[in-house]
Amino acid sequence: MVTLEDVRRLALPLPGSYEALIQDRIKFKVGRIVYLSVAPDERSMGFAFPKEERNALVASEPDKFFLPIPSDLRYNWVRVWLTELDLDELAELVPDAWAMAVPKRVAAAYFDGRG
Numbered sequence: 403m404v405t406l407e408d409v410r411r412l413a414l415p416l417p418g419s420y421e422a423l424i425q426d427r428i429k430f431k432v433g434r435i436v437y438l439s440v441a442p443d444e445r446s447m448g449f450a451f452p453k454e455e456r457n458a459l460v461a462s463e464p465d466k467f468f469l470p471i472p473s474d475l476r477y478n479w480v481r482v483w484l485t486e487l488d489l490d491e492l493a494e495l496v497p498d499a500w501a502m503a504v505p506k507r508v509a510a511a512y513f514d515g516r517g
Contacts, residue, residue, distance in 0.1 A: 403485045404492045406444045412496040413438055417508060419500060430500075437503040438496065444484065449495060450502035451480040478502060 406428065413419050413430040419437075422429050430438040439448040448470055451459065459480060460467045466486040470479045482495070501509035 404487045404489060405484070406440055408489060408492055409438065409440060409447065409484075409496065412493060413500065416497060416500045417512060418504060432500065432503040435503040437499045440484075446481055446483050448474070448479055448481045449499040450478050451499065452502075453478050456480045 409430070410421065414421065416432075418432040419430055420432075422431055426442040428440040429436045437450040441447065453475075456469070456479075460469055463486075466483055468481050468483075469475065470477070470481055487495070497512070501513070504512075
Protein backbone atom coordinates (compact mmCIF):
# COMPACT_ATOMS: atom_id res chain seq x y z
CA MET A 403 0.00 0.00 0.00
CA VAL A 404 1.25 3.49 -0.81
CA THR A 405 0.51 6.67 1.09
CA LEU A 406 0.09 10.34 0.32
CA GLU A 407 3.66 10.86 1.56
CA ASP A 408 4.89 8.37 -1.06
CA VAL A 409 3.00 10.31 -3.73
CA ARG A 410 4.52 13.59 -2.52
CA ARG A 411 8.03 12.13 -2.45
CA LEU A 412 7.72 11.14 -6.12
CA ALA A 413 5.71 14.08 -7.45
CA LEU A 414 7.24 17.17 -5.89
CA PRO A 415 10.79 16.74 -7.30
CA LEU A 416 9.46 16.60 -10.88
CA PRO A 417 10.24 19.77 -12.85
CA GLY A 418 7.50 22.39 -12.44
CA SER A 419 5.44 20.22 -10.09
CA TYR A 420 3.72 21.66 -7.05
CA GLU A 421 1.02 20.70 -4.57
CA ALA A 422 -2.29 22.51 -4.10
CA LEU A 423 -5.35 21.93 -1.93
CA ILE A 424 -8.49 22.38 -4.03
CA GLN A 425 -11.93 21.51 -2.65
CA ASP A 426 -10.50 19.13 -0.02
CA ARG A 427 -8.40 17.28 -2.61
CA ILE A 428 -4.65 17.32 -2.69
CA LYS A 429 -3.66 17.96 -6.28
CA PHE A 430 -0.31 17.92 -7.97
CA LYS A 431 -0.04 20.36 -10.82
CA VAL A 432 2.23 21.78 -13.46
CA GLY A 433 1.12 25.31 -14.19
CA ARG A 434 -2.67 25.09 -14.30
CA ILE A 435 -2.77 21.42 -15.32
CA VAL A 436 -3.61 18.80 -12.68
CA TYR A 437 -1.86 15.47 -13.21
CA LEU A 438 -2.59 13.78 -9.85
CA SER A 439 -5.46 14.22 -7.40
CA VAL A 440 -5.65 12.41 -4.07
CA ALA A 441 -9.09 11.92 -2.52
CA PRO A 442 -9.77 13.54 0.88
CA ASP A 443 -9.74 10.11 2.57
CA GLU A 444 -6.38 9.34 0.86
CA ARG A 445 -7.66 5.94 -0.29
CA SER A 446 -7.80 6.70 -4.03
CA MET A 447 -6.07 8.88 -6.55
CA GLY A 448 -6.94 10.17 -9.99
CA PHE A 449 -4.14 10.57 -12.49
CA ALA A 450 -3.51 11.71 -16.04
CA PHE A 451 -3.76 8.79 -18.43
CA PRO A 452 -4.59 8.53 -22.15
CA LYS A 453 -8.35 8.22 -22.71
CA GLU A 454 -7.86 5.73 -25.54
CA GLU A 455 -6.02 3.32 -23.19
CA ARG A 456 -8.17 3.85 -20.10
CA ASN A 457 -10.72 1.05 -20.63
CA ALA A 458 -7.97 -1.50 -21.25
CA LEU A 459 -6.18 -0.46 -18.06
CA VAL A 460 -9.34 -0.74 -15.98
CA ALA A 461 -10.23 -4.10 -17.58
CA SER A 462 -6.73 -5.45 -16.93
CA GLU A 463 -6.94 -4.86 -13.15
CA PRO A 464 -10.49 -3.88 -12.15
CA ASP A 465 -9.76 -4.28 -8.43
CA LYS A 466 -7.00 -1.67 -8.73
CA PHE A 467 -8.02 0.80 -11.44
CA PHE A 468 -11.43 2.36 -12.03
CA LEU A 469 -13.07 4.96 -14.24
CA PRO A 470 -13.42 8.55 -13.11
CA ILE A 471 -16.79 10.08 -12.36
CA PRO A 472 -18.89 10.59 -15.51
CA SER A 473 -18.16 14.32 -15.76
CA ASP A 474 -14.42 13.56 -15.86
CA LEU A 475 -14.63 10.96 -18.63
CA ARG A 476 -13.95 13.71 -21.17
CA TYR A 477 -10.45 14.16 -19.70
CA ASN A 478 -7.33 12.01 -19.96
CA TRP A 479 -8.00 10.63 -16.49
CA VAL A 480 -8.36 7.36 -14.59
CA ARG A 481 -8.41 6.44 -10.90
CA VAL A 482 -6.63 3.93 -8.70
CA TRP A 483 -7.02 2.55 -5.19
CA LEU A 484 -3.84 3.51 -3.34
CA THR A 485 -4.30 0.45 -1.12
CA GLU A 486 -3.76 -1.75 -4.19
CA LEU A 487 -0.57 -0.07 -5.46
CA ASP A 488 2.99 -0.84 -4.47
CA LEU A 489 5.87 1.64 -4.53
CA ASP A 490 7.30 0.33 -7.81
CA GLU A 491 3.96 0.83 -9.57
CA LEU A 492 3.59 4.30 -8.09
CA ALA A 493 7.13 5.17 -9.20
CA GLU A 494 6.08 4.43 -12.80
CA LEU A 495 2.63 5.97 -12.64
CA VAL A 496 3.58 9.38 -11.18
CA PRO A 497 6.19 10.45 -13.77
CA ASP A 498 4.04 9.10 -16.62
CA ALA A 499 1.08 11.19 -15.41
CA TRP A 500 3.36 14.23 -14.98
CA ALA A 501 4.65 13.76 -18.54
CA MET A 502 1.12 14.28 -19.84
CA ALA A 503 1.06 17.74 -18.22
CA VAL A 504 4.38 19.13 -19.46
CA PRO A 505 5.69 19.94 -22.92
CA LYS A 506 7.07 16.88 -24.73
CA ARG A 507 10.59 18.31 -24.74
CA VAL A 508 10.50 18.71 -20.93
CA ALA A 509 9.33 15.12 -20.45
CA ALA A 510 11.92 13.83 -22.95
CA ALA A 511 14.75 15.68 -21.16
CA TYR A 512 13.61 14.29 -17.81
CA PHE A 513 13.34 10.69 -19.01
CA ASP A 514 16.64 10.89 -20.94
CA GLY A 515 18.38 12.13 -17.82
CA ARG A 516 17.04 9.23 -15.74
CA GLY A 517 18.16 6.47 -17.78
